[in-house]
Amino acid sequence: xxxxxxxxxxxxxxxxxxxxxxxxxxxxxxxxxxxxxxxxxxxxxxxxxxxxxxxxxxxxxxxxxxxxxxxxxxxxxxxxxxxxxxxxxxxxxxxxxxxxxxxxxxxxxxxxxxxxxxxxxxxxxxxxx
Numbered sequence: 427x428x429x430x431x432x433x434x435x436x437x438x439x440x441x442x443x444x445x446x447x448x449x450x451x452x453x454x455x456x457x458x459x460x461x462x463x464x465x466x467x468x469x470x471x472x473x474x475x476x477x478x479x480x481x482x483x484x485x486x487x488x489x490x491x492x493x494x495x496x497x498x499x500x501x502x503x504x505x506x507x508x509x510x511x512x513x514x515x516x517x518x519x520x521x522x523x524x525x526x527x528x529x530x531x532x533x534x535x536x537x538x539x540x541x542x543x544x545x546x547x548x549x550x551x552x553x554x555x
Contacts, residue, residue, distance in 0.1 A: 430474075432467070435453075437464040438450075438451040441471070445554070446554075447550070448480045449481050450481070452486055452487030455488060456487060458491060462502075468480070478510050479515065479553040480518065481546070482518070484519055488525065499540065514539075517540045518549035520543055520546055525542075
C-alpha cells in the first residue's frame with residue numbers, strides 16, 4: 427500500500443498509517459512565511475488522516491527564528507487543538523545535537539507536547555507511547 431504523501435518546494439509530508447505518524451521533512455532553509463505555510467499545509471494533511479503524532483525533521487532546515495518558534499508553541503498549538511480535538515497530540519523534532527540544546531532551552535521544562543530527539547527510533551518510541 428503506498429504511503430500518502432504531499433510535497434511543497436521546501437517540505438515533504440507523508441503519513442505512515444502503520445505507525446500513525448505524520449512526517450514533515452524540511453528540504454531547505456525557509457523564510458518565516460514558508461515556515462508558517464509549511465505548518466499550515468501539514469495541519470491540513472494531518473486533518474485528512476487524523477494524524478495527532480508528528481515527526482518533524484529539522485536537520486536540513488535548522489532552527490526557526492524565535493518569533494516563528496513562539497508562534498508554533500502558542501498560536502499553532504491552539505490551532506492544532508481546535509482542529510484535532512478528540513485526542514492529545516505529540517510533536518517530535520528530529521534535530522542535530524547542537525540544535526537539540528538550543529530548542530530544549532526554549533521549551534518549558536514541563537512541556538509534554540513538543541520534544542526533541544537526535545535519533546529517529548527514540549522519537550518513534552515516544553510518539554507511540
